[in-house]
Amino acid sequence: MSVFVVVGMQWGDEGKGKIIDLLTEQADVVARYQGGHNAGHTIIFDGNKYILHLIPSGIFRADKKCVIGNGVVIDPAALAEEMQMLKKLGFDYDGRLLISDRANIILPYHRISDQQKEGDSGSRKIGTTGRGIGPTYSDKIARVGLRTCDFIDASQLQETIKSNYEEKKKILKNLYGENLPDLCEIVDQMLAHREMFVKYVGNTQSFLRDQIAEGKKILCEGAQGTMLDVDHGTYPFVTSSNSTAGGACTGLGIPPGKITRAIGVIKAYTTRVGEGPFPTELHDGYGEQLRNDGAEFGSTTGRPRRCGWFDAVVGRYAVELNGIDKVTLTKVDVLDQLDTIHVCTGYRHNGKAVAGMPASLAVLEQCEPVYTEYPGWQQSTSGIRSFEKLPDNARRYVDSLQDHLGVEIPLVSTGPGREETIMRGELL
Numbered sequence: 001m002s003v004f005v006v007v008g009m010q011w012g013d014e015g016k017g018k019i020i021d022l023l024t025e026q027a028d029v030v031a032r033y034q035g036g037h038n039a040g041h042t043i044i045f046d047g048n049k050y051i052l053h054l055i056p057s058g059i060f061r062a063d064k065k066c067v068i069g070n071g072v073v074i075d076p077a078a079l080a081e082e083m084q085m086l087k088k089l090g091f092d093y094d095g096r097l098l099i100s101d102r103a104n105i106i107l108p109y110h111r112i113s114d115q116q117k118e119g120d121s122g123s124r125k126i127g128t129t130g131r132g133i134g135p136t137y138s139d140k141i142a143r144v145g146l147r148t149c150d151f152i153d154a155s156q157l158q159e160t161i162k163s164n165y166e167e168k169k170k171i172l173k174n175l176y177g178e179n180l181p182d183l184c185e186i187v188d189q190m191l192a193h194r195e196m197f198v199k200y201v202g203n204t205q206s207f208l209r210d211q212i213a214e215g216k217k218i219l220c221e222g223a224q225g226t227m228l229d230v231d232h233g234t235y236p237f238v239t240s241s242n243s244t245a246g247g248a249c250t251g252l253g254i255p256p257g258k259i260t261r262a263i264g265v266i267k268a269y270t271t272r273v274g275e276g277p278f279p280t281e282l283h284d285g286y287g288e289q290l291r292n293d294g295a296e297f298g299s300t301t302g303r304p305r306r307c308g309w310f311d312a313v314v315g316r317y318a319v320e321l322n323g324i325d326k327v328t329l330t331k332v333d334v335l336d337q338l339d340t341i342h343v344c345t346g347y348r349h350n351g352k353a354v355a356g357m358p359a360s361l362a363v364l365e366q367c368e369p370v371y372t373e374y375p376g377w378q379q380s381t382s383g384i385r386s387f388e389k390l391p392d393n394a395r396r397y398v399d400s401l402q403d404h405l406g407v408e409i410p411l412v413s414t415g416p417g418r419e420e421t422i423m424r425g426e427l428l
């Protein structure tokens, strides 16, 4: 029996898509446990690039089952679009795609509310993806959400939307002067995609537990990253779900004792999209170089990502919080041209060393990073597949990150393709 959780260790965009795609080869089931189509997982193989937002990337391998868990929030139009894209490309998912009957649905009023709140000068801008994620999770917690099981019976779907409609209409009108489409129009929009996905909806929670009992290997796929977790991240500049490893239990219905291992994914430098504190952010030519060489533009929104040095405080926090004992390091090749590289090994606040990750945003915003400097290697590592073939300074850099994190780094990625990978130890 083995259940692995793959979790991002920074603010998302660590390159989880590639790592999950690689690990999927050894799994039977890939299960996504939180988030929605705010995420974008990029996978490159056979010279083609694919971006998935909701469906686990395991769908590209014909013998794998893929689960969208109860912890995920689903926009039916976005899901239908992804399913159509897969069909068009010739990837068949019948009998392989399973959608939890308990996942909450993103409705038009969630999206409108997300976008309006972000545009409202009176409220604090989070820099969300504008996909309605936060308002949908708010309704889930407020116990007024629409769920996938409501799609099985069309009259139930209509009833649930109707019971919320008047309140949502008034709120949007009074707060933002926005007119919500007619109730019938919203119901029709929902029903338009019903046929496409309703046959895949079922009890994924018991399916997963049965698979575990049969000794199958389950890969639990987290979206976003540790620092965007609603409880443990840089609140309130976070997403609205638990992206950390614990989210796999609640978001899939897997008992905690069944989780075998948490595998972390971390980039050789740091990025974040949207607002919020980012202690090692670079506003100079190095930041620009990382953005350009790393193609650091959001795969969901296209927004330029903020770039900075590797932050070992964030990394250690992620290791401890998720119980990570193996780390995969991505995008080492992006550092190839730099003459010097910095790693943040601690924070100082008001001249004093800070222990751990501060909860207070005000404190974190004033923290000064303490850096250790490493010489660059200024030669290409792109596509290198053996650790010994890396330049000396690149090997030293990877080894020192391993020391800073205090856990093994058995996989180093030197490019976006499946084969552009160094395996120097066991991961699973």
Ligand code: IMP
Residues within 6 Å of the ligand: 011, 012, 013, 038, 039, 040, 126, 127, 128, 129, 130, 131, 132, 133, 134, 223, 224, 228, 237, 238, 239, 240, 273, 274, 275
């Ligand atoms: P939301 O998830 O759309 O509500 O956005 C909340 C915050 O999380 C914003 O700063 C987003 O930029 C960030 N975010 C959401 N999804 C991702 C992701 O997949 N990668 C990186 N950042 C993300």
